[in-house]
Amino acid sequence: MALVFPFHPRVTVTLLVLLSVLSLAAGGKLLVVSVDGSPWFSTQELLGILRRKGHEIVVVAPEVTLHLKPSENFALKTYPVPFTQDEMDGNARAFFKDAFEEGSFLERFFRLQEKLKILTESAFITCEQLLNNKEIIRYLEESKFDALFTDPVFPCGAILAEHLSIPSVYFARGMPCGLDSEATQCPSPPSYIPRPFTGNADRMNFLQRAKNILVDASNLFLCNFFFQPYEKLASEFLQRDVTVLELLRKASVWLLRYEFVLDYPRPMMPNMIALGGINCAHKQLPQEFEAIVNASGEHGIVVFSLGSMVSEIPMKKAMEIADALGSVPQTVLWRYTGEVPPNLPKNVKLVKWLPQNDLLAHPKTRAFITHGGSHGVYEGICNAVPMVIMPLFGDQMDNAKRVESRGAGLTLNILEMTSKDISDALKAVINDKKYKENIQRLSDLHLDRPIHPLDLAVHWVEFVMRHKGAPHLRPAAHDLNWIQYHSLDVIAFLLAVVLLFLFISLKCCMFCCRRCCSKKGRKSKSKSKTH
Numbered sequence: 001m002a003l004v005f006p007f008h009p010r011v012t013v014t015l016l017v018l019l020s021v022l023s024l025a026a027g028g029k030l031l032v033v034s035v036d037g038s039p040w041f042s043t044q045e046l047l048g049i050l051r052r053k054g055h056e057i058v059v060v061a062p063e064v065t066l067h068l069k070p071s072e073n074f075a076l077k078t079y080p081v082p083f084t085q086d087e088m089d090g091n092a093r094a095f096f097k098d099a100f101e102e103g104s105f106l107e108r109f110f111r112l113q114e115k116l117k118i119l120t121e122s123a124f125i126t127c128e129q130l131l132n133n134k135e136i137i138r139y140l141e142e143s144k145f146d147a148l149f150t151d152p153v154f155p156c157g158a159i160l161a162e163h164l165s166i167p168s169v170y171f172a173r174g175m176p177c178g179l180d181s182e183a184t185q186c187p188s189p190p191s192y193i194p195r196p197f198t199g200n201a202d203r204m205n206f207l208q209r210a211k212n213i214l215v216d217a218s219n220l221f222l223c224n225f226f227f228q229p230y231e232k233l234a235s236e237f238l239q240r241d242v243t244v245l246e247l248l249r250k251a252s253v254w255l256l257r258y259e260f261v262l263d264y265p266r267p268m269m270p271n272m273i274a275l276g277g278i279n280c281a282h283k284q285l286p287q288e289f290e291a292i293v294n295a296s297g298e299h300g301i302v303v304f305s306l307g308s309m310v311s312e313i314p315m316k317k318a319m320e321i322a323d324a325l326g327s328v329p330q331t332v333l334w335r336y337t338g339e340v341p342p343n344l345p346k347n348v349k350l351v352k353w354l355p356q357n358d359l360l361a362h363p364k365t366r367a368f369i370t371h372g373g374s375h376g377v378y379e380g381i382c383n384a385v386p387m388v389i390m391p392l393f394g395d396q397m398d399n400a401k402r403v404e405s406r407g408a409g410l411t412l413n414i415l416e417m418t419s420k421d422i423s424d425a426l427k428a429v430i431n432d433k434k435y436k437e438n439i440q441r442l443s444d445l446h447l448d449r450p451i452h453p454l455d456l457a458v459h460w461v462e463f464v465m466r467h468k469g470a471p472h473l474r475p476a477a478h479d480l481n482w483i484q485y486h487s488l489d490v491i492a493f494l495l496a497v498v499l500l501f502l503f504i505s506l507k508c509c510m511f512c513c514r515r516c517c518s519k520k521g522r523k524s525k526s527k528s529k530t531h
């Protein structure tokens with residue numbers, strides 16, 4: 001006791017009172033601008049902890065959302081949008097269903113682009129509705145927030161942070177068209193940092209590096225397509241000309257769902273925090289699921305989910321999958337809400353929802369069939385469960401490639417896979433010890449860390465609220481123009497000095513030579529005269 005409180009009792013009491021007052025004063029006010037979709041799940045967990053630590057949280061979201069629902073942890077401010085829940089669900093469903101539709105590469109590319117356009121357009125309309133909603137904007141102006149938390153992929157939050165003059169914390173896996181490295185000023189050499197969607201790893205041959213650079217070039221157009229509308233909207237709303245890049249560069253801290261067990265080693269800026277595995281906090285497995293796992297016997301279970309967005313699969317494909325699942329002795333828990341395949345084997349249980357991470361954490365879980373979203377892949381790694389990955393779109397192909405290249409799972413092509421392919425892959429990851437060993441090694445490395453990513457995220461959000469941003473972490477690169485950043489002016493100057501020096505030396509030489517020659521000439525002339 002004497003060691004803990006080495007002060008006079010009255011001093012101790014004063015200290016305790018001071019501490020409690022300080023912890024009260026630490027309660028800040030955080031504004032969250034709708035991060036819908038699967039990132040919302042980890043955001044929600046983070047907000048729960050912040051709430052328990054005494055912070056006040058306001059989430060701004062459209063009336064129609066996919067996963068974002070009210071909670072006691074935050075006040076939800078909604079605003080109307082010109083589409084219904086059915087329309088939104090329909091669009092999302094159509095988008096994911098498309099991944100299973102066959103066709104040539106180009107056909108699929110254009111179809112995907114069309115669907116993507118619908119999704120990004122509805123996100124843009126949502127942003128427009130928020131910024132044009134006078135009532136909400138006035139409310140936000142009047143409530144003095146300490147910081148804003150947002151996913152920068154749709155830059156609505158960034159625009160709002162600028163308008164309210166509050167520091168912002170970004171939470172993302174990456175940005176479309178590589179805008180994140182531009183916005184953070186983080187070096188990203190295409191020689192060893194694979195670009196998203198290229199299927200490249202960090203060690204690339206000449207052609208792969210060429211592909212990387214071509215992707216960088218095409219990103220210039222893609223960025224324009226994606227962010228141009230926001231630039232116009234932001235300029236109108238803020239009443240001055242701004243670019244999206246300029247707004248994104250003001251972020252105080254980037255919380256990135258990276259981790260170097262899955263992602264390749266690369267430079268990071270001091271305000272970029274790697275938070276991969278943030279979604280792996282364990283809870284109690286619900287009774288009904290524990291009963292299923294207990295009943296599975298010595299063979300254990302397989303967890304199968306293609307994410308919260310895929311609700312149906314074409315029946316032909318679903319039957320093939322069902323057929324393959326029947327070939328293993330494990331009990332398969334399949335999260336699926338579509339029409340039940342008529343050939344569903346006895347060992348397969350269809351469920352509308354499953355506690356994915358808690359099931360994966362169970363020692364009886366033998367394999368995980370996933371679409372390869374970053375959340376799912378991290379849950380596989382945290383819990384050391386070998387994976388069979390069926391990537392559908394986006395970063396999922398890259399995630400799958402990373403897991404496969406580390407020998408911790410197998411990847412299947414969702415369009416080409418046959419029942420036998422699925423069954424072979426599943427049996428391999430369950431029975432071949434090397435997959436379990438590799439994922440166990442990844443898991444051990446991943447979990448050997450000084451602090452849980454969730455606590456790290458809490459720390460940085462509180463840090464930004466306490467210190468009104470983190471300008472000390474902002475690299476001066478942001479204040480340089482393109483010429484200065486690459487030191488082209490200095491190189492040009494030094495080159496000019498060298499050239500000038502060479503030129504003068506040359507002139508001197510020529511002058512000396514000429515004098516020498518003319519002297520010799522005169523001498524030889526005078527010699528010939530004497531003869």
Ligand SMILES: *[C@@H]1O[C@H](CO)[C@@H](O)[C@H](O)[C@H]1NC(C)=O
Binds near residue numbers: 294
């Ligand atoms: C499952 O098995 C464990 C260990 O045998 C036991 O503690 C638990 O109560 C069982 N759960 C259910 C729901 O049967």
